[in-house]
Amino acid sequence: MAFKARARVLDTDDIARIVKRISHEILERNKGAGGIALVGIRTRGVFFAQRIARTIEEIEDGQVAVGELDVSLYRDDIATRGGAASVGLTHMDFDLNDKQVVIVDDVLYTGRTTRAAMDALVDFGRPRAIQLAVLVDRGHRELPIRADYVGKNIPTSGNEKVKVSLAEVDGVDAVEIGEEE
Amino acid sequence: MPGRADGHKHLLSIAELEAADIIGLLDSARSFAEVSTRPVKKVPALRGRTIVNLFLEASTRTRMSFELAAKRLSADVMNFSTSTSSLSKGESLKDTGKTIVAMGVDAVVIRCPSAGAPQMLTEWVDCSVINAGDGMHEHPTQALLDLFTMRERLGRLEGLKVAIVGDIDHSRVARSNIHALNKVGAEVLLVAPRSLLPEKIEQMGVTVTGSLDEALTWCDVLYLLRIQMERVNESRFPSLREYTLQYGLTQTRWSRLERKPLVMHPGPMNRGVEIASGVADEVESVITGQVSAGVAVRMAVLYDVLGGSRG
Numbered sequence: 001m002a003f004k005a006r007a008r009v010l011d012t013d014d015i016a017r018i019v020k021r022i023s024h025e026i027l028e029r030n031k032g033a034g035g036i037a038l039v040g041i042r043t044r045g046v047f048f049a050q051r052i053a054r055t056i057e058e059i060e061d062g063q064v065a066v067g068e069l070d071v072s073l074y075r076d077d078i079a080t081r082g083g084a085a086s087v088g089l090t091h092m093d094f095d096l097n098d099k100q101v102v103i104v105d106d107v108l109y110t111g112r113t114t115r116a117a118m119d120a121l122v123d124f125g126r127p128r129a130i131q132l133a134v135l136v137d138r139g140h141r142e143l144p145i146r147a148d149y150v151g152k153n154i155p156t157s158g159n160e161k162v163k164v165s166l167a168e169v170d171g172v173d174a175v176e177i178g179e180e181e
Numbered sequence: 182m183p184g185r186a187d188g189h190k191h192l193l194s195i196a197e198l199e200a201a202d203i204i205g206l207l208d209s210a211r212s213f214a215e216v217s218t219r220p221v222k223k224v225p226a227l228r229g230r231t232i233v234n235l236f237l238e239a240s241t242r243t244r245m246s247f248e249l250a251a252k253r254l255s256a257d258v259m260n261f262s263t264s265t266s267s268l269s270k271g272e273s274l275k276d277t278g279k280t281i282v283a284m285g286v287d288a289v290v291i292r293c294p295s296a297g298a299p300q301m302l303t304e305w306v307d308c309s310v311i312n313a314g315d316g317m318h319e320h321p322t323q324a325l326l327d328l329f330t331m332r333e334r335l336g337r338l339e340g341l342k343v344a345i346v347g348d349i350d351h352s353r354v355a356r357s358n359i360h361a362l363n364k365v366g367a368e369v370l371l372v373a374p375r376s377l378l379p380e381k382i383e384q385m386g387v388t389v390t391g392s393l394d395e396a397l398t399w400c401d402v403l404y405l406l407r408i409q410m411e412r413v414n415e416s417r418f419p420s421l422r423e424y425t426l427q428y429g430l431t432q433t434r435w436s437r438l439e440r441k442p443l444v445m446h447p448g449p450m451n452r453g454v455e456i457a458s459g460v461a462d463e464v465e466s467v468i469t470g471q472v473s474a475g476v477a478v479r480m481a482v483l484y485d486v487l488g489g490s491r492g
Contacts, residue, residue, distance in 0.1 A: 070212060073224035073254075073484075086205065087212040087484070092219075123221040 003163050003178055009154055010175035012167075015135070018151035019048075022133055023055035025149050030100050033060040035128070037099040039067040041106075041117055042088045047168040048135055049104035065094040069103075074116035092124050101127040102149075106164040108134040111145035136175055138162050189309045190486045193299050194319040195360040203365055206481045207329050213484070214477035216253055227256040230287040230487050235278070236262040236313070237293040242448060242472060243313050243323070247290050250479035256487070259286075274298060275305045282306040288487055291315070296353075309486045317351055323447055324357035326478040328365065330471050331402055334443055339366040344396040344442075346372040346428055347406030347455060348418075350379045354447045355406055359385055372396045372428060376417040393428050403442045405430060405455045425454055432457045443467060 010018070030036055033056050040049030046068045053064040070088035103117050118130060133149035138156045156162060156177065165174045195203070216224055232251045236244050244260070251258045261281065278289065288309040291299050296316035303310045314320040332338050343362055349355045349371050362369050369387040371378065378389060390396055397403065413421055425431065430444065435457070444456075444464040448471070452458040461468075 073216070073226040087209045087481075089212050090215050119225070123219060123223070125220065 002181060003161055003176075004181050005163065005176040005178040007178075008174055008176050009136075010152060010173075012173040015151070015166075015173045015175070018135065019051045019055055022149045022151065023052050023059060026052070026102060026131075026133065027056060027059060029131075029148070033057075033062050033064055035098070035100050036102065037065040037067065037094060037096055037127075038102050038104050038133075039069050039092070039096075039117070039121065040104045041113060042068060042070045043169060044106040044135075044164055044166050045069075045104050047166045048106055048133075049102075050168075052102075052104060052133065065099075067092040067094065067096070069117055069120055071113055071116040071120055074119045076112060076116070090120075095125060096121065096127050097125040098128045100129050100131065102131045102133050104133045106135045106166075107162050108132070108137045108145075108147050108150075109140055109162075111141045111143035114145050115143055135164060136162055189303075189307070191299075191303055191310045191312075192321055192482055192486060193303070193310065193312045195321045195324050195357045195364070196319065198321075198361075198364070200364040200366075203325070203328065203361055206325055206478070206485060207332060209484070210325070210329050210474070210477045210481040211333075213253075213480035214474070216480070217473070217476060223253050223255060225255045226484055227251070227254040227487055230256045231259065231285060232256050232288045232290060232483065232487075233259045233261055233281050233286050234313075235281065235289050235291045235293075236260070237274075237291070238314070240292050240314070242475065243292060243320075246472070246475040247311075247313060247322075247479050247483075250476050250483055253476070254480055254483055256287075256483065274302065278302050278306045282308050288483070311482060311486060314353055316353065317356070318353055319357045319360075320353040321357050322475070322479055322482055323354050324361040325482070326471060326475045327354075327358055327404070327445060327447070328361055329474045329478050330445065330467065331367075331443065333474070334467065334470075335401060338362075341367040341402060342370070342400045343367050343402040343404060344370045344372055344400035345404045345406065346393060346396070346430075348377045348408060348412065349373050349382065349406070350377050350417075351409060351412060352406050358404065359387055363387075370396055370399065374419060374424075374427070376419075391427075393430075394434065397434065397438055397442065398440075400442045403430065403444050405444065405446045405450075407447060407449065408451055408454050410451070421454060429454060430456045430460050432459050435460045435463075445471060448472070 038049040038053050040046035049066050053066045056064050068091040070090050072087045131148040134147045135151040137150045137153050161180050163176045165172050167173050248258050290311045290313050292313040296318035299310050299312040299315050363386050371389045372393050446468050
């Protein structure tokens with residue numbers, strides 16, 4: 001199954017502007033960078049989170065903790081997937097008790113990944129609040145989950161695919177819509 | 182890992198794995214090791230699955246390690262152990278297996294004194310089977326945790342020089358390790374008296390020496406096997422004292438080494454026999470590290486075997 005792109009929705013500059021805007025929104029909503037921690041969901045959520053963290057650090061002096069979360073072990077579809085997926089590394093080397101934790105992911109779709117991420121987070125401690133930032137919201141939620149910060153809303157049909165590429169892993173920044181064929 | 186016609190995945194031996202399977206399990210074991218460092222050392226990955234530990238032979242660390250691995254993955258665990266005398270082989274293993282599986286079990290982890298019993302069990306029961314050591318055949322999860330330890334400590338497996346010392350002939354640990362190390366491109370040197378080596382062992386792609394001192398200057402990893410005390414009186418075994426003098430990691434041998442290899446031991450150690458007590462204390466962190474690696478590796482195996490399909 002190869003991905004065939006039909007339209008490029010976001011390019012490098014668009015994504016850079018989104019990172020900047022979401023960084024400002026996070027600061028505005030949480031009244032500064034104090035007490036904020038970002039947790040990126042593997043794989044591309046991690047890089048999106050790192051970009052936001054760097055931008056926040058440029059806007060306000062200080063350090064923003066960034067965690068990396070692999071949610072494979074918390075998914076509810078292990079039983080129905082073809083085989084056991086490879087499990088990536090999780091890094092959470094900070095205390096998230098009483099932090100405002102922002103989960104960062106590339107695409108929000110059914111909401112099941114976000115649910116798995118929330119389950120995983122509470123195993124690491126008790127955040128003061130959990131918020132959600134996504135680069136793309138493509139709709140079709142199956143759970144009562146809504147993002148606090150959205151890069152771009154992209155209405156899609158169920159058989160379309162949204163492909164996010166980030167320079168850190170894919171060599172290029174882009175969001176494309178297309179079909180799998 | 183090879184799938185089976187009945188749709189269940191098993192882990193019966195290292196011999197049946199490809200190098201990529203081994204590396205894949207070691208990679209995911211690294212992720213599972215992180216779970217054991219969390220404040221809540223448990224993930225819901227195998228919630229609702231039931232695993233039976235069917236141990237027909239004495240074992241502390243392997244059984245506890247499998248039990249802990251299953252619990253950290255949220256599976257339900259039942260332990261079944263019996264002395265070999267109360268469960269005769271053959272037909273009654275079949276009945277025992279069938280009875281247990283009839284209760285709705287997803288996987289059986291089996292340790293038994295007869296080589297090939299786990300393989301037989303797959304024919305009889307409708308669930309996954311994991312070999313936790315069968316007679317003188319294989320002990321696949323031990324080899325995986327040993328390779329995991331070597332890779333974490335030394336950063337690579339390919340080209341690694343590993344010397345395995347001791348009673349190779351009776352050792353399923355040695356057999357599984359030889360297969361695994363060969364597959365991932367490590368070099369294996371066996372150090373043992375000829376009487377404790379299987380015939381035509383060189384055909385397994387290993388070299389053999391009688392000199393521990395020669396091996397010590399060559400190897401990156403020195404893997405000491407446990408001397409099974411019940412074998413000491415057998416005619417093939419030299420006396421314990423003679424064994425220690427020739428094949429034991431004595432304080433003198435250890436002290437004069439300029440470049441010290443990674444010393445590993447599957448446990449339990451016979452201090453003063455295959456390893457001097459002082460040396461054992463010095464290298465203890467690696468050996469206890471092997472035990473913690475055991476939990477991570479067994480989590481990876483259970484997740485790989487059970488993670489994909491509901492039996």
